[in-house]
Amino acid sequence: MRGVSALAPLIRAVLGLVLGFVLGAGVVAIARSSLGLEAVSELTLAVGYTVGLIGWLIGLGALNYWFRYWLGLPERESGGHSSAQSAPQGWARYFRFTTDHKVIGVQYLVIMFVFILLAGLLAMLIRAELMAPGQTFLDRNMYNTVMSLHGIIMIAVAVVAIIAGLGNFLVPLMIGAQDMAFPRLNALTFWLVPPAALILLSSVLVGGFDSGWTAYPPLSVTNASGQLFFILAVVTIGISSILGAINFLVTIFRMRAPGMTMSRLPIFVWSILCAAILAATVTQFLAGALIMVMLDRVLSTSFFDSSKGADPVLFQHLFWFYSHPAVYIMIIPAFGIVLEILPVFARKPLFAYKVAVGGLLTIVGLSYVVWAHHMFTSGMPEVLHGPFMISTELISVPTGLIFLSALGTLWLGRLWLVTPMLFAMGFIFTFLIGGITGIFNADVPTDVHLHDTYFVVAHFHYTIMGGMLFGLFAGVYHWFPKITGRMLNEGLSKAHFWLTYVGFNATFMPMFWLGINGMNRRIADYPPQFAGVNLFVSLSAFLMGGAMLLFLYNLVYSWAKGRRAEANPWQALTLEWQVSSPPPVENFEEVPRVASGPYDYGVPRARTTPRMAD
């Protein structure tokens, strides 16, 4: 009985979703039939989803506070930042509208790892199909949908997981705050994710979508209705992403504890700040472009219809104006994690901290003016090629500063090679390959050959998976004791690292060769001369997939039965390690006063003086 009542809000939410959908879709269906049109159209579905989304939030109780305030009713919640305290403790709080940033962080991390497993499974299907030439078990429609779903889910995970998962859990702790600036908004951003996931996965029921994660028109205007569901899902996640970014910006600027000056801000918090600036300012462009595609589909507008004089290439400009900065939304927080971890396990201050921060901010600035390097073969005016090539090459300068900071921190350190450190150091190697091969894609004379080939597939997996995902792994290994109060099994962790690392490089290194030699992207089949290499790639990918299961087992087992973690198992100096593991609900018993920087390793004073002076 207790279980059912704990899940009551979730059940109400699902009910709200269904009722909202019926209401929205019903009104449109009636209106359309009275006009003599077909009742069920994409318009019916789109309006149904939108009203359903609102129903979901109402059922969940996400809008209660604002409704009551609006109607002048007394507040039911205890109010203030820690209204979560009135909600049940224990597992039930993870299944309802809870405003504690630590709960939200865990909610995000868990749902993101579910998506990683799901999209990873899709990757295994892709590699199984590509193991041998010829169509083996996925027909072309299934292959394109599987490939497109893998792409968009992994992109969403890469954009969201570190910021919203680790960021939510850690940023208030690291800056000495009780919670985020807007706790209810924070919970709202999370609860937008499940309906988006639901509609995205339902796309397979209405024909899937065969346009990849990039959804270029005209294809995305004329293909199956799965494309509409894709758009609705991505726009929902986009709204969540913008709201989350604003919350982080306000939190980091306004909620820092006394003494936590910007120059004492942990580099991970800086990285979240940088990513939030980007997410808050560019996501609208993707949402806008996709809504234009949706209007072309459901209301017969002609934003991208060339037969009515429009230019389909415009979409690509809008798309990449978001989607290139988006790769920095993905990778900058991973830089932050790596630079946060290296000083702890090298027992040295972060090398050239302010230079590294400058590097992150420079990347943010440059990322607004590089988008068209994805379009050298698109047919845009040739005069744009030179400027975008040069601006793109320049990004290697601030990125070089991140490498300098990382390598300078290792040099002369006392390296403690536990798993978080292995992933952080592994990141340096894989992201180096990702960065260098990026030059080949950015230089026009090589890109005209390499564009849209497996060379690009290899390149972005080296940056996103070898970068963002390895950063996330490093972060999870580093902060798991803090989040759960348990230690992971170190033997299993090391095994996961080595299997993943070998599997990863063996999977993606040969793809560079495939691309150079003429294997194009997004194909379900290939000429026989690529058979041997593809078989090797598939087997390596299965190894990597198997390692994921080991990781999962380690997470679940250690969370339940792992050794209890002390408050500060890594002897780190940032604030989150100065409270218990897991941290108390209110984070700090009293407002901490910060007296020194986050990386004072080797400074005699820092080891004897407590970080929090009061």
Next chain:
Amino acid sequence: MVNRKDILVLVVVWAALTALGIIVATSLPIFPAAASREAEFVDRAFTTLAVLAAPVFSLVVVLLVYSVIRFRRKGTPGEDGPAITGNVPLVTVWVMATLGLALFVAINPGLTGMAELRAHREADMVVEVRSRQWEWEFHYPKENIQSLELRLPAGKRVRFEITALDTLHSFWVPEFRVKQDAVPGQTQILFTTPTGVGRFEAVCAELCGLGHTIMRSPVIVMPQAEFDSWIAGKRAAATGAISGATVLTEPKVGVKP
């Protein structure tokens, strides 16, 4: 503590690895057959970038691996390392070096390669490439013939006029090393001078729907004389056939040589 020997070892290993990298980059046969003048430019640009990448890659790897070997501590660390927070001369040199390198690769092979690819805007012949789901139709306006396979005379500069009838496509012959998207409502231009006689394939490089995988067409580069007789044969066949027949109805099997 670190001493001069450490630095010396680092520099020697770095130099050796860089040399090895350059040898690999310049001698490893990683490219497919080169069958156009553009292929020379692209392959040279690729090799230049690979040579320039060698010292960068080696430096990071050497520093990373050397740090692990030299500074690793077994068990939990008992003491902290030295409190080094920065090094202004090093940062300055690093920024200058990366900035110099970034600008260098943008100029050479970037801009210089672009100049090579864009030189010679006059062509010996024109081929219209009409893209549709999921095949190409090649139209030779001067010769007034159409074909589902692309035949080109070796050594002649070709101007491709690329259009799309339904959705985006991208015309790419890996052995020519250049590609150009086809956009509905627009005519995109691509210049190539095929040089190598042989059979290749045009591959669609832009996701164009369910049949994207199968959108491949034969490309045959042949000596001028053979090309001329092929043209003559096509024209004779066209006049002999029902007048007004479009390529859309041309049986696919008929074009396979």
